[in-house]
Amino acid sequence: MASRKVRDEKLSVDKVAQEAGLNKYFLDRWVKYLDPANAAKVPAEFKEWFTSQARSESLEFIFVAASLAEKIEKIEVPEKGNKPAKGQNKPNSLMKAMVLDDNAPYRVPPAEAESRFLIGSAKQDLVEMRKELDSRKKKSPPQPPRAPVVSGAGQGMKVYIRGNPMTKGEDAPKGFLQVLATTTAPQPAPKDYTRLDLAKAISNPENPLTARVYVNRVWQGHFGKGLVNTPSNFGSLGSKPSHAELLDFLAAEFVKQGWSTKWLHRQIMLSSTYQLASDEEPANNKIDAGNVYLWRSSRHRLDIESWRDSLLNAADRLDTTMGGPTFNLHDASARRRTVYAKISRHELDGLLRLFDFPDANVTADKRTSTTVPQQQLFALNSEFMVIQAKAFAERIAKLGTTDEARVTAAYKLAYGRLPESRELELGLSFLKTPNKPEDKLTRWQQYAQALLAANEFMYVD
Template identity: 30%
Template sequence: KAGNNLMLSGKIDRAQLYDKALTAEEIAISANGDFVSEAELVAKLRPEQKIVRERWKTEIARIDKELSKMKKRKVYAVRPSKAPVTHLLVRGSPFELGEEVSAGGVRSVTGSMPASFGLGPDAPDADRRKKLATWVTASDNPLFARVIVNRIWHYHFGKGLIQTTNDLGFNGGTPSHPKLLDWLAAELKERKWSLKAMHKLICDSATYRQSSQENTKALAKDSDNVLLWKRSISRLEAELIRDSILTVSGQLNKKMGGPGYRDFKMYNHKGSWVYDSTDPEGTEFNRRSIYRTWARGNVHPLLAPLDCPDPSASAPVRSTTTTPLGALSMMNTSFVLRMSRKFADRLKAEAGNDINAQVKRGFELAFMRSPKEEEKIIIEDFVKKNGLSALCRVLLNSNEFIYLN
C-alpha cells in the first residue's frame, strides 16, 4: 500500500506459506528467493524414493477422485418456523393493518370440518399445513373427491366431466354428466381412496372400451362428443411419443427408479443459470421420459414443439396443436434421425434382408397390424429408392403412430 492509495493493482509473483512464525533471520533469507523447486528436489531423489513417490501420488489421485464423488449436495426442504401474525389490510394497503386473522378453510364449503382451524394468529407453519391437509381430506368434503375423479376422467378421455379441471367453482364449467360425477366421487370414497381401483373401474367400462368409429346420426347431434357416444381420437403426449419411438426402435431402457437422466447442459452466465438442450447418446439416456430431469426455462427441440408444457407454469389441460415446427422436429431432429436408423437395424436383424419381411415387421411394431396390399406396392418401391431408414422415419411420423385411434 502506498499512502492512502488502495487501488493499486498487480499480479502475485509468488506466494509462500509456512507452518510456523518465522524469525527475523528466516524472513531475511526468504526475501532472497533462493528456494529449491519441486523439480530440483525430485531430481535429487534416489530411484527407490522416486518409485515410492509415484506410488503415493497415484494413491492421492485415487482418494481425491473418490472424495469428489462424495461432495455434499444441497437438499431443499421446508423448515417449520413461527409465522408472523397476519392482518387484514385496510383497503389493501400494507401500511394500514386491520384486525388479526388466523389460518382457516373456506366457509362456503360445507362439511363436518369447521372453517376455523383453531390455531392462533402466530401458529407455526407445520401446524397450519397439517390442519389444512386434514380439512381438505375430510371424509365428507364434497369437493375433494369430485376434483380427483374429474381429473382422472380427464386423463382417460381427454377432457373431464367438468372441462375446467382446475376450477370446479362458480367461474368453472358445468358437468356434462353430473350424476356420473357424483357417483364416481362416492365410489372413490367407497374404495378407500384407491386411485388404482378407480383407474380399473373406468378402463373396464363400456364407455372407455368404445370404438372411435364415426356415427353419422350421433355426429349430427353431438359433434363435440360431449355425450361420449364414441372414443375420441387423441394425439399421444409429447413424452409418450418419445417413449414410443424408443420402444419400436428397440432402444428403450426399461430400468425402473433411481436418479433420472439429463439432456441439457447448464452454465452460469452473469450470475444466472442457463440451460442448453443436448441430445446425448447412450443407454442411460434412453429411459422413459418420466425419468427426465426438468430444467425450468429449457426448451427441448422435440418435446416443446409437440406441446410439452413449460414446467415453470401450471398446465391443467395440455394444448394439442398442429404446427410446421412440430412436423419439422419429428422429421429432422437428431434424436428422430438416430432412432430411425436404429429402427431399420432392428428390422434387418429380425426380418433379414427380404424387403417384404422388413416392411411387414415394421408395420407390426409401429401400427400393430400388417400392411395392406396397396401399401406394400408403394412402400417396397419407396424402400428401394430411399432405403429402409427413410421408411422407418415415415412410419414414426404417421398419424397412425402418434394418434390413439
C-alpha cells in the same frame, strides 16, 4: 495513447511491487480501487486520499495503504456465506470495502486464487483431492426417499386491505378457509393449526370437492377431456359436468376405496366406454358432433413425453429404470424416460416447447395442442429422429427373412396392426428403389423414419 498510458502504468506497478517487496497482484487491485472515479463508493477512511491532489499514476496510494494496514489487519473477516458468531459484529463498511466486495483490494476470486497462488505440491494435492471427490460421488449410494413436510407451525398473516401488502389490517387467524368450511371439518385451535391440519381438512371424506377434482383429472388423462371441461374451476363460472351422476359415483367410490388411484384407473379403463373405437357414425354425428356424450372414442394426440417414450420404445432403446438423476434433453442419444428430463423455469427446452409442454412457471390444468410446420421438420431432420430410425431399422431387420415379413413386423411394432395391401405394396416398392448418391440413410432407415414420423404414430384412435 490510452493503451500506451495503461501499459506504462502497468510497468510502474510491477516495478514498485518489485522494489518494495509487495505482491503485484494486490498492488494492481489497489491501483484500480483508488482510482478517482471510485471516490463516491469508498468508505470514510479513504476520503482523505480522494480529497488530496494525488492521482493513482503517482503511486502515492502505497503510503495510504500502509497507514491503513493496522486497521485492516485487526478486522476479523468471516468466511463467505457464514454469519457472524453470536456477539461478533457484522462486517462494517471498511471490511466489506477491503475484502468482501467484488472490487475489494484484498479479494481473490476462487478461480484466480488457484491459478495465481497455488503452486507446486499444493496444486497437485488439489488435483488429487478432486479426483478422490469425483470417485466418492460415483460410489455414493442414491439419496433415500424423501417426502415434503406436512406439519409445523409458522407465523400467521395479516389481512391486506384491498390486496395491498403495504396496507395491513387485522390478523388472519390460522385455520381452514371459513367460506369453504363445513360444520364437520376439523377445526383445531388457531394457534395449533398446521399444514397437516390443512391437508386433513382438504382430504376429509365429507369434503366432496377434492375427490371430484381428482377423479376429473384422471378421467381427463384417459379421454383427453374431463367430465368437467374446466378442471381448475368447479364453481358457478366453470363448465357444468357432462355426466354429473357419473362424476359423483366415481368420486364417492374413490373415497370408499381408500383414495386408491390404481382402483380408479382400473374402473375407467375396463369400462366399455373407454374401449370404444373412434369410428364415425353419421347418425350420432348429427346429434353430438363434439362427442360430449362419449358415443365413440375421441382421437387425441400424444403429449410430448408419451410420444418421445413411444419412439424410444419402438426403436428398442427405452431405458425403463425407475428413479435416479435427471438428464438433459439436448442429448439426442439419451434413452431415459422423458419424465426424468430436466425442466428449466428460465429457458424451457426447445423440444418441449415445440410440442406444447406448458409453461413451467405456472400451474397448468390441461395442455393445448398446436400443429405447426416446425413439428414435422423436427420429425424429418432432427438428430434424435435419425437415431431412432436407425435403431428401428436394425430391430426390424432381425424380425424376418423377407422384406414383406419385415414391413409387416414394422407395422405391428409402430402401429399395433397389420399393414393394408396398399401400404404393403408402397413399402416394398420404396425399399426396392436404389439409394441416391446424396442419401445419408439407407432405404430401410428412411422407411423406418417415415413410419415413426407419421401422424398415426403420434395420434391415439
